[in-house]
Amino acid sequence: MKPCNARTCAILGAFVAFATTATAPVADGLISAGTNLYGNPGLVDMPTAESAPDANLSFTSAHFGNTSRNTLTFQITPRLSGSFRYSALRGYYPPGFPDGTTLYDRSFDLRFRLVDEDRQGLRPAIVIGLRDFMGTGVYAGEYVVATKSVGERLRLTAGLGWGRLGSRGGFASPFGARPPLDFGEGGKPNFDQWFRGPVAAFGGLSWQASDKLTLKAEYSSDEYEVEGARGVFDARSPWNFGFDYQIREDVTLSGYYLYGNEIGASLSFAINPRISSVPSGNEPAPLPVKPRASASALGWDTQWVQDTSTKAGIQQAAAEALARDGIFLSALALHPRTAEVRIENRRYMAEPEAIGRTVRVLTRALPESVETITITSLRGGVPASRVTLSRRDVEALEHAPATAILSRARIEDAAGPADPALRQTPGIPPRLTWSVSPYLRASIFDPDSPLRADLGLRAKARYRLAPGLELAGSVRKKLVGNLDSTTRVSDSTLPHVRSDFALYDKQGDPALENLTLAWYARPGRNLYSRVTVGYLEEMYGGVSGELLWKPVESRLAFGAEINYVKQRDFDQGFGFQDYDIAMGKLSAYYAFGNGFHGQIDVGRYLAGDWGTTISLHREFANGWRIGAYATFTDVSAADFGEGSFDKGITLTIPFSALTGQPSRASSDITLRSLTRDGGAQLEVGGRLYERVRDTHRPDLEARWGRFWR
Amino acid sequence: MSIRRHKLIALALAVVAAGSLAGCGNDPEAGPGARLIGGVLKSKAKGGSGSGKVTPANADPAALIPIALRAVRGPVMLAVVESRNAIAMMGRSMVNGAYETWTTASKQTLTFKSGILVETRGLGDDLMHAQVDGVAALVRARRGGKAHREMHFLDGEGKTYAITFECTVSPGPAQALAIGNLGISSRRMDETCDSGTGRSIGNTYWVAGDGHIWQSRQWVSPGVGYLVTQQLRR
Numbered sequence: 001m002k003p004c005n006a007r008t009c010a011i012l013g014a015f016v017a018f019a020t021t022a023t024a025p026v027a028d029g030l031i032s033a034g035t036n037l038y039g040n041p042g043l044v045d046m047p048t049a050e051s052a053p054d055a056n057l058s059f060t061s062a063h064f065g066n067t068s069r070n071t072l073t074f075q076i077t078p079r080l081s082g083s084f085r086y087s088a089l090r091g092y093y094p095p096g097f098p099d100g101t102t103l104y105d106r107s108f109d110l111r112f113r114l115v116d117e118d119r120q121g122l123r124p125a126i127v128i129g130l131r132d133f134m135g136t137g138v139y140a141g142e143y144v145v146a147t148k149s150v151g152e153r154l155r156l157t158a159g160l161g162w163g164r165l166g167s168r169g170g171f172a173s174p175f176g177a178r179p180p181l182d183f184g185e186g187g188k189p190n191f192d193q194w195f196r197g198p199v200a201a202f203g204g205l206s207w208q209a210s211d212k213l214t215l216k217a218e219y220s221s222d223e224y225e226v227e228g229a230r231g232v233f234d235a236r237s238p239w240n241f242g243f244d245y246q247i248r249e250d251v252t253l254s255g256y257y258l259y260g261n262e263i264g265a266s267l268s269f270a271i272n273p274r275i276s277s278v279p280s281g282n283e284p285a286p287l288p289v290k291p292r293a294s295a296s297a298l299g300w301d302t303q304w305v306q307d308t309s310t311k312a313g314i315q316q317a318a319a320e321a322l323a324r325d326g327i328f329l330s331a332l333a334l335h336p337r338t339a340e341v342r343i344e345n346r347r348y349m350a351e352p353e354a355i356g357r358t359v360r361v362l363t364r365a366l367p368e369s370v371e372t373i374t375i376t377s378l379r380g381g382v383p384a385s386r387v388t389l390s391r392r393d394v395e396a397l398e399h400a401p402a403t404a405i406l407s408r409a410r411i412e413d414a415a416g417p418a419d420p421a422l423r424q425t426p427g428i429p430p431r432l433t434w435s436v437s438p439y440l441r442a443s444i445f446d447p448d449s450p451l452r453a454d455l456g457l458r459a460k461a462r463y464r465l466a467p468g469l470e471l472a473g474s475v476r477k478k479l480v481g482n483l484d485s486t487t488r489v490s491d492s493t494l495p496h497v498r499s500d501f502a503l504y505d506k507q508g509d510p511a512l513e514n515l516t517l518a519w520y521a522r523p524g525r526n527l528y529s530r531v532t533v534g535y536l537e538e539m540y541g542g543v544s545g546e547l548l549w550k551p552v553e554s555r556l557a558f559g560a561e562i563n564y565v566k567q568r569d570f571d572q573g574f575g576f577q578d579y580d581i582a583m584g585k586l587s588a589y590y591a592f593g594n595g596f597h598g599q600i601d602v603g604r605y606l607a608g609d610w611g612t613t614i615s616l617h618r619e620f621a622n623g624w625r626i627g628a629y630a631t632f633t634d635v636s637a638a639d640f641g642e643g644s645f646d647k648g649i650t651l652t653i654p655f656s657a658l659t660g661q662p663s664r665a666s667s668d669i670t671l672r673s674l675t676r677d678g679g680a681q682l683e684v685g686g687r688l689y690e691r692v693r694d695t696h697r698p699d700l701e702a703r704w705g706r707f708w709r
Numbered sequence: 710m711s712i713r714r715h716k717l718i719a720l721a722l723a724v725v726a727a728g729s730l731a732g733c734g735n736d737p738e739a740g741p742g743a744r745l746i747g748g749v750l751k752s753k754a755k756g757g758s759g760s761g762k763v764t765p766a767n768a769d770p771a772a773l774i775p776i777a778l779r780a781v782r783g784p785v786m787l788a789v790v791e792s793r794n795a796i797a798m799m800g801r802s803m804v805n806g807a808y809e810t811w812t813t814a815s816k817q818t819l820t821f822k823s824g825i826l827v828e829t830r831g832l833g834d835d836l837m838h839a840q841v842d843g844v845a846a847l848v849r850a851r852r853g854g855k856a857h858r859e860m861h862f863l864d865g866e867g868k869t870y871a872i873t874f875e876c877t878v879s880p881g882p883a884q885a886l887a888i889g890n891l892g893i894s895s896r897r898m899d900e901t902c903d904s905g906t907g908r909s910i911g912n913t914y915w916v917a918g919d920g921h922i923w924q925s926r927q928w929v930s931p932g933v934g935y936l937v938t939q940q941l942r943r
Contacts, residue, residue, distance in 0.1 A: 272865070273865070273866065274864065274865045274866050275865040276865035276866075277833070277932070278833035278834065278932070279833075279834050279862070279863045279864055279865050279867065279932065280830075280832070280833060280834055280835035280837070280862075280863045281833070282831070282833055283831065284815070284816030284817070284830075284831050285812065285816050285817050285818035285830030285831040286830065288802060288803035288805065288810045288818065288820075289803070289805055290803065291805045291806070349867075350867060395805065398805055398808070399805070399808045399820060399822070399827060399828060399838065400838065401837075401838045401861055401869070402837070402838070402861075402869060403869075430735065432735075433734070433735055433736040434734045434735060434736060435733065435734025435735070435736040436733050436734055437733070437734070460734075460736065462736070620866045621866045621867045621868050622865070622866050622867040624866075657865075660833065702868070703867060705837070705863055705867060705868050705869035706863065706867055708828075708837065708838075709830065709835065709837065709863070
């Protein structure tokens with residue numbers, strides 16, 4: 001037989017690989033980690049019907065000629081993905097234009113996979129997409145695209161595009177003419193534009209040359225009309241070529257030859273909240289359960305109950321063992337047959353892990369006659385929920401699946417009068433907690449300087465006067481940074497409740513971030529309350545009261561918050577300005593149970609405007625949260641200014657998921673297109689729902705797999 | 710034109726900041742310090758086997774054995790995570806019914822039921838639970854046959870998932886083991902398992918006449934791979 005040369009060998013190898021894997025189970029979606037110049041699954045500039053893996057979060061920074069596009073894409077469900085993009089088109093405006101010659105533009109995309117590919121048959125995957133579907137619509141285009149894999153390496157794509165994607169070789173307008181775009185202040189969906197105007201065909205192919213390298217070629221239906229007319233970019237040819245090179249599993253570098261006259265490059269980073277290199281964490285093993293000697297069938301001695309020094313010794317020993325696990329045993333009530341401990345979990349994102357560790361330590365510390373163990377989870381010294389376990393079950397089910405002990409656990413509201421036998425552990429938890437740590441504050445999307453940042457030190461302290469009553473404060477001092485270099489001044493016609501942020505940045509060094517006295521309590525079953533007074537946040541001080549109704553079993557909760565606040569001085573010292581407002585909201589919270597979580601707020605906002613905020617998140621048991629919100633108030637789009645209404649993307653990143661070390665800390669990021677005065681909320685700390693919900697059944701169940709971890 | 714801005718603590722920057730600057734204080738919820746980053750690098754390199762008494766495999770294990778036997782009272786086991794080049798000496802810390810839990814100096818534990826690994830804690834991708842009764846009965850009887858095996862793990866989100874295997878246990882040759890000064894005659898038992906979803910594992914046990922497993926090579930989890938154990942003292 002004639003030996004094959006390099007190329008035919010590769011093809012032969014691919015064929016063999018295909019033949020040997022053809023019997024593997026059919027994948028439902030056509031998965032691809034690669035992204036195009038728009039940060040979506042795609043070829044070069046055109047989309048494909050591929051999807052990123054479920055829950056994949058990618059950031060793509062793409063550059064060619066005078067254009068830069070930075071895109072964050074989240075695979076919201078296996079079929080649906082959303083993107084947020086911040087682009088710069090240099091030279092878009094003529095020289096001498098007051099705001100500079102560069103157009104900075106934000107855009108949002110949505111893509112939905114209508115049809116899954118049939119690997120063995122002929123049916124391709126089909127995706128329908130809206131690109132830049134609201135606002136100024138610089139990149140506005142809609143498409144329907146089909147992709148079919150041929151073997152393991154080749155994927156063929158063909159699609160139809162409207163808008164920009166119908167600008168080259170448009171052959172018909174099946175859904176009528178595209179009306180002229182009237183975007184007003186921008187930021188609103190342009191329903192009347194979608195799928196209107198000429199439609200054009202695009203297509204291409206990708207060839208996975210090796211595990212790391214994919215080659216791509218496409219015919220683009222985007223003429224770059226506007227860029228051509230304005231001299232930003234000239235598309236001479238419809239043909240584009242590119243490669244994706246996977247540097248690491250989560251980093252891809254791409255290079256392109258574009259439209260016959262330009263080269264481009266992009267770098268893409270991906271992270272998936274559902275994937276971890278240390279899924280069970282690096283924390284040390286728990287102490288094993290110490291089973292009681294089974295010989296004591298005659299009954300255990302309960303004489304120890306009389307002896308208070310024994311009780312104190314038991315409590316001290318258990319508290320010390322638990323403190324090593326980051327759990328504070330705040331109080332213990334010990335009876336001959338039952339015991340209740342009250343704990344504050346300061347280490348584990350999953351409350352069941354703290355409960356599981358606590359009960360194991362107690363099997364070693366408690367006298368053998370104690371059969372029923374109740375563990376009450378405290379939040380700021382206030383009881384939230386309690387889990388009651390039989391010691392016999394704990395001994396018998398230690399090595400069973402975690403669901404076995406869950407089905408034997410009683411989970412209840414911990415409100416109500418405390419057991420008179422409860423004895424506080426001296427010095428636990430410590431009354432004073434404090435920290436000094438570095439901080440980073442950043443500002444993006446200011447066209448004068450799209451990225452500004454400050455780096456400095458922040459000191460925080462919290463002093464507990466009594467359970468539920470705490471004094472807390474935070475001060476920061478900038479070390480280096482340029483947040484104070486913002487020169488733009490607010491042109492808002494509303495009260496400047498948020499838009500003067502630059503003045504706070506400029507004058508607030510050092511800044512008293514907050515200084516509050518807060519009282520948390522349980523007014524009744526299913527009820528939680530908070531009253532906070534003082535310097536509540538960076539820009540406001542005053543008084544804030546909140547009441548939450550949240551049954552321990554429920555996925556639904558309601559809250560009410562009422563605040564009277566006064567605007568603080570720009571220097572963030574102790575002084576106030578003239579503006580004050582009474583505001584507040586009613587909230588409904590619902591955990592859908594499939595990882596999605598919704599919240600609706602209705603009320604009065606900082607500028608005195610009335611309206612509603614709707615937010616939807618996808619949550620992960622490990623603490624990741626990715627979501628979006630929008631606020632609609634009675635402030636008109638014209639009064640609100642650019643963007644028409646407040647909206648944004650929120651991201652919560654738990655440190656434990658990044659580092660593998662146990663921690664309850666996480667980083668909250670809000671990507672808000674603009675900071676304006678309409679629909680502005682108060683940012684008071686200690687809001688009740690997030691404070692207590694992880695001790696309630698829905699969250700406990702979602703994380704119960706870590707009970708024996 | 711209006712002012713545009715909003716706060717962003719970019720992920721990358723946060724990680725860089727956290728990695729280069731350590732915080733201080735007594736508030737465990739304050740946030741990460743350099744310590745955390747150091748931890749994960751170590752875990753990647755060494756797979757979660759913290760420092761402690763875990764010794765690199767290139768140290769001479771033979772030299773460690775007498776030291777361990779002197780230092781630990783009661784049963785002693787040597788455990789090696791193959792993929793991580795890490796050796797640990799373990800003492801038996803708890804017996805709960807048929808389950809024996811062994812602990813390293815760096816607070817990692819292995820739990821065995823009748824000599825078959827059923828749990829690990831502190832290895833990064835832990836085996837949370839295993840149902841191995843059928844396998845154990847065959848292996849300890851040094852008999853061939855078919856058995857079912859179910860293993861539970863945590864996924865990246867922290868939720869439980871299970872892999873179930875159909876396993877074949879087959880007796881291998883008789884082999885003499887030299888364990889410390891002991892000479893033990895054992896039979897090698899091989900267990901090959903297939904999940905039916907593309908995962909195959911193979912475990913090996915060296916079993917004495919009384920059914921005691923003196924030495925083994927057992928699969929732990931997708932992230933840990935294989936664990937080799939040798940019991941030095943019963």
